[in-house]
Amino acid sequence: MIQAILLSILVVGICTTIHYFVLKWVSDTIAQRKSTAHGQNLGLAVGAITFAHVIEALIYTLFFLWAVQGLQIGALNASGPTDEPITMMDYFYFSLVNFTTLGRGDLTPLGHLRFLTGIEAFHGFLMITASGSFVLQVMGGGAPLSKKG
Known part of the structure; x- marks a missing residue:
């Protein structure tokens, strides 16, 4: 359990950073622009945030793989009958579904991987909420984290 907690602290720190x-x-990019191109600013914000979320889910994927294959503290199993092994893409899919708190249930974490899974859902919810707040501020013409905006 200690390994799962330490993994969670590490991955939350990396992804939050x-x-x-x-x-x-x-x-900062929005603040440096001298125009009022709100549509371009919104496109930049949404594109960059989407990219960040996908990268963060990929990082969780790598931590899931490390937890299962390296540390052997859990497993990821298909919920229904299948003869196909779980692949890297399955882990990535599971991470994306979990990060967005969708929780489809077609893949099931076992052992201490369940703890890391719960942390990812909670952390994903926080990051998506922060992103939503950021986008709303950009839509209002602001540059939320810039001293100029």
Whole structure:
């Protein structure tokens, strides 16, 4: 269990840092523009945030693989009958579904992987909520994390 907790702390720290720097870069880029191109600013914000979320889910994927294959503290199983092994793309799909809190249930975590899964859902919810707030501020013409905006 300690390994799962430490993994969770590490992955949350990494992904939160990435998220902050992406939002900060978008905010600074918007603040440097002298125009009122709100549509371009919104496109930049949404594109960068989407990219950040996908990268963050990929990082969780790598941590899931490490937890299962390296540390052997859990497993990821298909919920229905299948003869096909779980692939990297299955882990990535599971991470995306979990990060967005969709929770389809066609793949099931076992063991201490369940803890890391719960942390990802909670952290994903926080990051998506922060992103939504950021986008609303950009839509209002602001550069939320910039001293200029």
